[in-house]
Amino acid sequence: MEMLVSTEWLAAELGKPDLIVFDTTKYLPNEPFDGKAKYLEAHIPGARFFDIDVVADPDSDLPHMIPTAARFEKLLGALGVSTASRVVFYDQKGLASAARGWWLMRLFGHHAAAVLDGGLPKWLKEGRPTEAGEPLAPAPTHFTADFQAELVKGIGDVKRIIRQGGGGALILDARSKGRFDGTAPEPRPGLPSGHMPGAASVPYNELLNADQTFKDPEALKARFEAAGVTAERPVVTSCGTGVTACILALGLLRAGFPEAAVYDGSWTEWAGRPETPKAIA
Structure with a gap:
């Protein structure tokens, strides 16, 4: 299964018994919307809601940190996902949080997962159908996780x-340049902006076209190379809370680079710790 699927592909595949579609929308704290509420207003027919705050570690003070393999198995099984399922993630903004769902599936060993290129905005612009309300609960099934520890990094x-320093992995930061430089505020109150020393800024929206679809592999490769990415040097992606960092992880694969790891705690964890060094422009 391709990691990135088109609206045309999804429209043709909708309704097939092995295909599961998830709305994975997560709005930032400074955005006045609720992803689940807007999902109930309109979603792709048959889509279920994948709440990254629920498919997470309930004991962590940090937002939507990865769950244990046992919790992931339990929650995915309750959502009707089995190891035989093909899973497509989309979000209401285009391509902001859908890649987090895709990355979680890969982290737990399930590669038959994809992101809908352009997300719900592209689907709606093309006049494709939606439905409202809560769908019927899926029949529970069994999902077996195979945790891929190399795909995630801790503090x-x-x-x-x-x-x-320069002899280690390259950290790529998906936040806006202003947040990276320390000239724009973080969306979470009380959290300073800035970046980890030695990190490179690759705002995730620079990987996307105006319609929120991914740029072609050649353009992605050029942007990553400009940030210092090579095939030989490991990459760790970061952002605010480990969500848009997954867009960089997907973009790197699309550009033909080796798979990156995601720093799950990202800037929220790093900036909130007094002992960690912080840099500004």
């Missing part, structure tokens, strides 16, 4: 990378 890993 200890990132501290070691920074101590290694």
Whole structure:
């Protein structure tokens, strides 16, 4: 299964018994919307809601940190996903949070997962149908996780990378340039902006076209190379809370680079710790 699927492809595949579609929308704290409420107003026919705040570690103070493999298995099974399912994620903004669902599936060993290119805005612009309300609960099934530890990094890993300087992995930050430089505020009150020393800025929207579809692989490759990415150097992606970092992870694969790891705690964890070094422009 391709990692990125078109609206045309999805329209043709809708209704097939092995295909599951999820609205994975997560709005930022400074955005006046609720993803689940807007999903109930209009969603792609048959789509279910994938709440990244629920498919997460309930004991962490940080937002939507990855769950244990056992919790992921339980929740995905309750959502009707089995190891035989093909899963497509989309979001209401175009391509902002859908890649988090895709990345979680890969993290737990399920590669038959994709992101809808352009998301709900493209689907609506093309006049494709939607439905409202809560769908019928899916029949529970069994999902078996196969945790891929190399795809996620914790704060200890990132501290070691920074101590290694240019000899370690390259950290790519998906937040806006202003947040990275320290000239624009973070959406979470009380959190300073800035970046991890040595990180490179690759705002996720620079990987997208105006219609929120991904740019072609050649354009992505050029943008990543401009940030210092090579095939030989490991990459760790970061953002505010580990959501748009997954867009960079998807973009790197689309550009032909090796698979990156995601720093799950991202800037919210890093900036909230007094002992971590912070940099500004």
